[in-house]
Amino acid sequence: MTAPTVPTDSPDSPDSADPAGSNVSEATASGSGSGSGSGSGSGSAVATLLASPRVRAGVPSVVLAAFLLIAPSSFDGYGISLLSKALALGVLAVSVSVLAGYSGLPTMGQAAPFLVGAYTAGVLGTHGHTIGVVQLLCGTLVAAAFAAATGLVAIRTRGVAFLMTTLALGELTVTAAGEWRSLTGGTDGMYGIPPVQPLPGMATLNSDRNVYWYVLGATTVIVAIVWRVLRSPVGKLLLACRDHEARMRSAGHPVTRYQWLAYVAAGALAGFGGVLMCTVNQYVSPDDGSFSNSALVLLAVVLGGATSPLGALLGAGLIVATRDWLAGPFPGHGPLLLGLMFIIAVYAFPDGVAGIRFQALRVPRVLKRRGGSA
Amino acid sequence: MGAINAHFVPALDGVAYGLLLFVAAAGLTLLFGIGGVLNIAHGTLFALGGYLAATVSNGSWASAFLGLAVATVGGTLGGAVLAAGTLPLADRGHLPQALLTFGLSLVGGDILSTVYGGDQHPVVIPNSVNGTVHIFGHVYPTYRLMFIVVASVLALAGTYVLGRTRAGSLLRAAADDRDMVGAMGYAPWRVHAALCGAAGALAGLAGGLGAPIIGPGPDTADKVLMLSMVVIVLGKPGSVVGAFLAAIAVGEIETLGVSISSNWAPYLLFGLMTVALVVRTFRGSSASAGAAVGAHA
Numbered sequence: 044m045t046a047p048t049v050p051t052d053s054p055d056s057p058d059s060a061d062p063a064g065s066n067v068s069e070a071t072a073s074g075s076g077s078g079s080g081s082g083s084g085s086g087s088a089v090a091t092l093l094a095s096p097r098v099r100a101g102v103p104s105v106v107l108a109a110f111l112l113i114a115p116s117s118f119d120g121y122g123i124s125l126l127s128k129a130l131a132l133g134v135l136a137v138s139v140s141v142l143a144g145y146s147g148l149p150t151m152g153q154a155a156p157f158l159v160g161a162y163t164a165g166v167l168g169t170h171g172h173t174i175g176v177v178q179l180l181c182g183t184l185v186a187a188a189f190a191a192a193t194g195l196v197a198i199r200t201r202g203v204a205f206l207m208t209t210l211a212l213g214e215l216t217v218t219a220a221g222e223w224r225s226l227t228g229g230t231d232g233m234y235g236i237p238p239v240q241p242l243p244g245m246a247t248l249n250s251d252r253n254v255y256w257y258v259l260g261a262t263t264v265i266v267a268i269v270w271r272v273l274r275s276p277v278g279k280l281l282l283a284c285r286d287h288e289a290r291m292r293s294a295g296h297p298v299t300r301y302q303w304l305a306y307v308a309a310g311a312l313a314g315f316g317g318v319l320m321c322t323v324n325q326y327v328s329p330d331d332g333s334f335s336n337s338a339l340v341l342l343a344v345v346l347g348g349a350t351s352p353l354g355a356l357l358g359a360g361l362i363v364a365t366r367d368w369l370a371g372p373f374p375g376h377g378p379l380l381l382g383l384m385f386i387i388a389v390y391a392f393p394d395g396v397a398g399i400r401f402q403a404l405r406v407p408r409v410l411k412r413r414g415g416s417a
Numbered sequence: 418m419g420a421i422n423a424h425f426v427p428a429l430d431g432v433a434y435g436l437l438l439f440v441a442a443a444g445l446t447l448l449f450g451i452g453g454v455l456n457i458a459h460g461t462l463f464a465l466g467g468y469l470a471a472t473v474s475n476g477s478w479a480s481a482f483l484g485l486a487v488a489t490v491g492g493t494l495g496g497a498v499l500a501a502g503t504l505p506l507a508d509r510g511h512l513p514q515a516l517l518t519f520g521l522s523l524v525g526g527d528i529l530s531t532v533y534g535g536d537q538h539p540v541v542i543p544n545s546v547n548g549t550v551h552i553f554g555h556v557y558p559t560y561r562l563m564f565i566v567v568a569s570v571l572a573l574a575g576t577y578v579l580g581r582t583r584a585g586s587l588l589r590a591a592a593d594d595r596d597m598v599g600a601m602g603y604a605p606w607r608v609h610a611a612l613c614g615a616a617g618a619l620a621g622l623a624g625g626l627g628a629p630i631i632g633p634g635p636d637t638a639d640k641v642l643m644l645s646m647v648v649i650v651l652g653k654p655g656s657v658v659g660a661f662l663a664a665i666a667v668g669e670i671e672t673l674g675v676s677i678s679s680n681w682a683p684y685l686l687f688g689l690m691t692v693a694l695v696v697r698t699f700r701g702s703s704a705s706a707g708a709a710v711g712a713h714a
């Protein structure tokens with residue numbers, strides 16, 4: 044059983060793949076140890092504070108929030124628009140973490156509903172419907188409907204078959220987007236999409252900075268909703284279905300329906316991200332839904348730690364930062380840096396970037412290597 | 418008769434293309450079905466083989482064979498890198514390995530594009546097979562015909578090695594029960610290294626051999642990886658015969674399918690793949706035990 048080993052008072056309980064109970068107790072023990080060792084004064088107070096799992100789990104969120112709020116004032120226009128892109132891609136990564144991490148369904152085609160959402164926003168925009176909230180709602184709904192239909196097919200399969208079915212569905216979607224020229228503009232893409240106004244009566248977003256605040260706001264709202272839902276019994280049900288499918292079925296849970304609903308919700312989420320991407324780029328093309336985008340986002344989630352929405356956001360941010368910003372001085376060599384980052388990350392952060400959180404206060408990982416099946 | 422005549426050349430092309438995909442996918446299916454490594458860098462090794470063969474070839478037979486040898490050695494070295502990289506990740510599941518091989522494919526692709534630029538590199542094939550021949554009243558490139566023969570021999574040889582030799586039975590045993598093979602005195606890391614090396618060699622060889630058909634260029638790696646994945650999934654991972662049938666089917670879809678119905682051709686491959694995967698899941702839910710299916714050679 045999963046439930047008894049997961050302490051309900053620990054905010055990071057859904058975030059750790061290994062038995063969270065032992066983790067937290069070890070961390071607390073070593074944390075208080077280092078606190079007493081460091082002597083008295085404020086250092087001890089900080090250590091004691093950080094020893095509390097609740098506080099420690101909150102630190103990365105606070106740091107991320109502070110960065111996202113402060114960053115625009117020191118970035119130029121290009122940097123800010125990259126940050127907006129990273130957030131839109133981050134929403135897609137969160138949707139992949141709902142599927143791959145929580146539901147045990149590693150998807151290679153999540154860029155498809157993302158593309159559907161982006162095209163919905165593009166079509167609405169070019170037809171004069173430039174209200175941001177309307178675009179977000181419509182894009183999310185259309186992507187959810189798309190996922191509801193494709194989910195009927197995909198959810199029948201498991202494991203590698205699911206990976207490949209979603210890949211095939213994604214490729215079909217990209218092909219369809221390229222062929223349906225009257226609606227999508229074909230493989231040239233759809234350009235000249237007008238800027239949005241967030242709510243009726245508000246000013247049009249005509250600078251990178253304003254677009255960023257709008258995207259940040261929308262991302263915060265949607266990620267908060269996802270985080271809240273995943274911390275509710277819904278998240279526990281998904282994890283239970285992932286780890287003990289047969290037991291859940293025999294307990295009377297309609298596992299297939301849960302997973303279909305997770306697939307639809309993840310599709311809606313990806314569509315939301317697609318609308319944001321359309322708002323940032325003011326351009327949509329079938330390439331946005333390509334296989335490499337899906338794979339990149341899946342790996343962003345692995346990079347970030349599969350069951351952590353925050354980690355998914357960080358993973359997407361790391362990818363955009365490496366590929367588009369860090370590679371700036373070496374034009375054309377973004378893939379090289381990205382590849383090196385993946386290679387280093389796979390050895391250096393076995394639990395994903397979100398698994399780092401204050402490792403210094405923990406027992407060294409070497410002492411508790413995970414077994415193959417345990 | 419007329420319809421058959423009109424589609425004869427595309428159908429033959431499909432066989433050649435399918436055989437190329439089979440040689441390309443054989444290494445991937447070995448490594449995935451037996452070694453459990455989903456090698457995203459497989460297409461990069463194929464492209465490496467193609468580039469090396471294109472660099473060496475100058476139109477003489479000696480350079481053609483040298484090119485194939487260099488391509489195979491290059492692929493084997495790539496496989497060795499892969500073996501060293503994946504060994505420490507052996508007990509961490511598929512995704513970390515995919516993350517590593519994806520990283521390797523990005524780095525490898527960047528190096529290839531830096532060295533060879535963004536253009537297609539044509540391979541100079543020996544003059545004696547650079548012409549055309551007449552089969553049943555149709556003009557057909559000699560090289561492709563020769564390729565069909567060579568690839569068929571390779572396919573037969575591969576099936577023989579895997580199914581009838583001691584090394585082959587060891588690999589099949591490793592797919593079924595790694596620990597038992599270890600207990601018999603074969604160090605697991607050696608089996609893993611041999612597997613990665615063989616898979617890399619096959620990818621490099623396929624790249625060299627197939628360079629006149631899928632020329633080495635910036636899109637080669639992605640295209641070959643994608644088609645190879647389709648082939649191994651349709652043919653069930655680890656199964657050589659399954660991969661062979663799937664490769665021919667994919668080859669025909671990509672050539673005959675386009676010549677019969679160009680409107681639907683873009684959807685054919687992945688549409689049929691979706692149908693096949695779902696039908697198989699409905700029919701054989703008992704066989705969905707996992708990815709490491711044994712090699713039924």
